Amino acid sequence: IIIDATDRIEVRYLINDAAIITNKPVVYGSIHRFEGQVSVFNYINGPTYRCLFPKAVEVPSCEEAGVLGTSVGLIGMLQAAEVLKIILETGNVLSGELLVYNTLTATQDRFKFKKNENIQITQESFNAAHKNNDSPKVSFSIDLLVNGILVDVRTKEEQPKIANASVLEIPLQELNYKVQDFESSKDYYFFCQSGARALQAVQLLKKHKHINAKALTEGAAQLQKLIATASV
Template identity: 40%
Template sequence: MESQERKRYIRQITLPEMGLAGQEKLKASKVLVIGAGGLGCPVLQYLTAAGVGTIGIVDDDTVDLTNLHRQILYSNADVGQQKAVTAVSKLSAMNPLVNLIPFPVRLDENNASEMISGFDLVIDGSDNFPTRYIANDHCVALNKPLIFGSILRFEGQVSVFNYRGGPTYRCLFPDAEEGDNCEVAGVMGILPGIIGSYMANEAIKVICEIGEILSGQLLIINTLTNQTNIFRFSRNFDSSLNHAGHILPQKQHQDADPQQLLFSDFEKRIESDPDHIFLVDVREEYEFEEDFIGGVNIPLPDLPGKLTTMPADKTVVFYCRSGVRSLMASQLLNKNHFAGRSYWMKEDK
């Protein structure tokens, strides 16, 4: 490593967990970042500053004025410009030692395999479910670790999938069902900076083989309440590869999965037998108050300490609008060996 490189990264190299060997691993690594938006901006900035050798940037979008409160890589002068190309220009000025490759296209089934195969690690900062599943399935097929992050309103999530045979995105979210997005629900501008920094941190740990990796763990951070929680999950299905390169879940035991209850069926049950339904709304308090449907409010981060209060003589129904948090709540209750019956529920679209 050249003397100028050593000087640039000396504060990192000084760390005993990193050392020169860790910095050399960063230099030799190739990372593909999907999305150069709210999450992608801090990920790209920190990985570029850290000295990752090659970074690919996938994004077919252009900079919009509404992006600027959270996508801090861009300025007013960049409005209307291609994000991937603009990001490369900005990041090259930040660290000319990094090889930056723009891919001003949308990741899809036709280009995912070819694109991902040229990199060691993939970071998914996309904002839609189809892209997340495409990224996951092709990373599994190609045996590439996948760093995941998502944001909405004041809450963010981080995890690492397919790390050394660990759980995948489909293990945690088996069904591709669209929920709210930032355009509809809003997002605090600082939040993607926090979550993106965590994602970059996990990427560096994976590359340098240091620390505890968030594999089989979903980190949830609520910046409004300053609450953090980690939910643990496992690889709950064997996977196989079909001719198209998609990962297909194998048949599971019927009693292994939380059961979904349709909102329309819930309304019928609550009308006919209200005394035997225990509804738990796992959204945040402000969501519960804004869109009240009944029941008790136990936000998901608070649930682990309340599991023993779930009545085994009633049917427990967890609810949130998109179904993501209610599914996690039901999984958590099942793992606690709940003696009664429980369901997860979302708003019917």
């Protein structure tokens, strides 16, 4: 059973297609501000994520729109309940149904959707759609501090702060206005709390022909410890 707890649209399509090829159900959860969604895809050859969302829709990130913390807990528990129902083979699994829960009103709605038989995922189409030899992510090493520049794209208020001469603080919202300050001859490594904003920063720079841009797999808290250890 695949449990989707990601926050990136492109990763959800990747998970969906991999689940179809490997014949595994996906327990899906998504959060937006005060509202959350739960469903189960590809359960006993049932409807998939692509049946519900044929095309990716641009939505504000959690950092831009904000998320009520309790919404995350509630949706996570609902996902856990679906996993247990699948394992125990009991109850009505949310296959072909999308449950939408609103924490502000303490109400929920259910929407039915059907399988789209025209959507066919094969190993060949999967490889063509998701093959990526140039990973936008790298792990931190001491060499990055010496030969590269780390860029913190979190907001000014977020903690912990990393005090190091090789670390720049440029919030993601301001990055678009400072693209001209980046030099294509240098290597830049972006980080945030979870990695989502760092990847957005890399995509932005690549649009402006800055090919030496990568996102770090580590978040700020982990980086702080690694840099402190490297400096000793």
